[in-house]
Amino acid sequence: MYQVIDGKKISQEIKDELREKAARMREQGIERTLAVVQVGADPASSVYVRNKKKACEYVGVRSLSYELPEETGEEKLLGIIRELNEREDVNGILVQLPLPSHINEERVLLAISPEKDVDGFHPVNVGNLSIGRPGYVSCTPAGVIQLLKRSGISIQGKECVVLGRSNIVGKPMAMLLLRENGTVTVCHSRTENLREITRRADILVAAVGKPRMVDETYVKDGAVVIDVGIHRNEDNKLCGDVDFESVAPKTSYITPVPGGVGPMTIAMLMANCVEGI
Ligand code: NDP
Secondary structure, eight states: OOEEOOHHHHHHHHHHHHHHHHHHHHHTTOOOEEEEEEESOOHHHHHHHHHHHHHHHHHTOEEEEEEEOTTOOHHHHHHHHHHHHHOTTOOEEEEOSSOOTTSOHHHHHHHSOGGGOTTOOSHHHHHHHHHTOOOOOOHHHHHHHHHHHHTTOOOTTOEEEEEOOOTTTHHHHHHHHHHTTOEEEEEOTTOSSHHHHHTTOSEEEEOOOSTTOBOGGGOOTTOEEEEOOOEEOTTSOEEOSBOHHHHGGGOSEEOOSSSSSHHHHHHHHHHHHHHOO
16 A cells, blocks of 8 residues: 655644754844846746745745836846845845846856755856755755655665756755665666656656656656646646556655645755755
8 A cells, every 4th residue: 555745744844843943043143045036027927926925924034025117127137136145144145037138047046045045956056066066956856855754765776767958846855865875876858668667766856847647657666756846737727747546556755736746845945944954
């Protein structure tokens, strides 16, 4: 019988621990501040930004909000980031993606000081992760590690297969599993004999961006399956990269969508804000 990993519960535990920690820090006169920058009013981005601010309020992180109009120029945005980099009272800077098409996303992310890059996207932090130095880690893959650890699933020595090699999920996920002493394989759209590889996995992380692509034929009996994907299906219901119904009975543990990896991303953002590097 498989167990469903409850990401909502685990993310709440983490936020409660961070709330206590932030309160203790405040008693010592230390306050954490996150600056959240949004350009334009994309409805999905607005929901994410609202949820991040709500989490800040709950945990006890001060949040500064920069809601800039869609037509904001790149230079203006870079100026605001430079200002935030300089401010001693700001510990974290988050620029909500995607940015409008007239702004170069890479230039903007590079402008954020690595010491304040709580999203963990800056090449300095990516590099630190790959050579085992302290630094901010991308929140979604960091959340997956917490889901595994807090469910009592050991990673050491396990065959871990990551399906997807994006800069924000697949690659940092692979580096983190390696840091935990997993034996890691990364698959992508050019991988040959995909099922042969995924069927070797003790821990399979699906971050492929294709609704319900991973069915039972990709999964070994007793595997742990973590579904990072988020999509809306034909009925406007949320689903993941994994076909939960067919896969779950083969697994020992599996994350649902919604309520699995999703809630962990904001919890880990809060961890980055409170705990720093
Ligand atoms: P990307 O689209 O950036 O990357 C997808 C990866 O999957 C690529 O490396 C691609 O390979 C690979 N891929 C695509 N099709 C196949 C295939 N048929 N076989 C094997 N590999 C394939 O997606 P992200 O990494 O940004 O996101 C992945 C999923 O996670 C999405 O559903 C996204 O919505 C979700 N997500 C969820 C978050 C959360 O908080 N829970 C946060 C971020 C993302 P190649 O490199 O060769 O193109």
